[in-house]
Amino acid sequence: MKKTVLKNPYTLTFGRKPENLIGRNQEISDILECFQNDAPEYQVCMLTGLRGVGKTVCLTAVANEFRQDKNWLVADLSSERNLIDALVAELAGHQGFLSLLKNAKLKLSAFGLGLELGTREQIKDNAVVLDRILAKLTENGKRVLVTLDEAVPNRFVREFVSQFQIYIRKNYNVFLLMTGLHENIYDLQNAKTMTFLYRAPKIVLGPLNMWLIEANYQKVFGLSDKDAHTMAVLTKGYPYAFQLLGYLCFKEQKKCDDVLLEFDAYLGEYVYDKIWTELSSMDKKVLHAMAKSNNFKVNTIRQMVNMESSTFSVYRQRLLKKGILSVPEYGCLDFVLPRFKEYVEKME
């Protein structure tokens, strides 16, 4: 008899909406509500947090909601191309825009898109073309959501965001949802002419709710309260670890303690190695000392690295901002990521 192999309900793929999506309802509905409002409080929103914390998944969830609404045009852009050109191309080919043109008996050439040969009015500057398209869409009650996953502070992004500011000022129905690592968002906010980004909300994604993780494992694996709790604690609420641990236990049909070697190997290869290479040597020194200290107390770690309070607080602050460390109680630190202490101990 043919044995049926059950599909693993967990995924190791980054960015794709997982079958077992938990939490984040608050963050997602906050953005949806605000962008849908007639007088939106903000038109730009940034999602930030560590690698693997679920930024892309969250952005995709919001974008998919809007995609189902015919009043919305959603364009997914990338930091690696000229964003203004890309948005013009996306919108000009969008059904929502084309049907508008059809009803109004307008031609694309009127927007300077030059799709018809020999048009007299050829607008060279795509920022102006975009302005016209957005004006037309706004006039007709349409709304545009631009998503930018993994924003980096390069020329394309800077140019686009400052142009975007102008469209907002003109009251166009345009919305921008970006994701980025802490340092990239920080650099963008601090770039010249981009200070308006300081006023835009920045949602820092943290760990998932442990109860939800526990309930999920309990349901999928039929575990006792105690075993489900042990398994959830091992993930520390970190979304990638939640998927990974579930994936391994399902695949191997083993308990979580018996897949630790593989768990560590995946975490190292797919996330921690990247995080580690992005740290400065002093950051690493602090983390090494912390892993060696028994109590994670600020004073103990500071003495181990032989730093003045003021110098130490710079590194401490940076690691907190990046989301690598947390402050569980006054005077103490903790590693945010699961098995990160063990990882640090193994690193040079």
Ligand SMILES: Nc1ncnc2c1ncn2[C@@H]1O[C@H](COP(=O)(O)OP(=O)(O)OP(=O)(O)O)[C@@H](O)[C@H]1O
């Ligand atoms: N709310 C969630 N519930 C369950 N799993 C999640 C959730 N959010 C993210 N994940 C899982 O965590 C992993 C990482 O998610 P995602 O790719 O969105 O992270 P990211 O923050 O965009 O990472 P990077 O900075 O590397 O792009 C994926 O495997 C995804 O399935």
Ligand SMILES: [Mg+2]
């Ligand atoms: Mg991502």
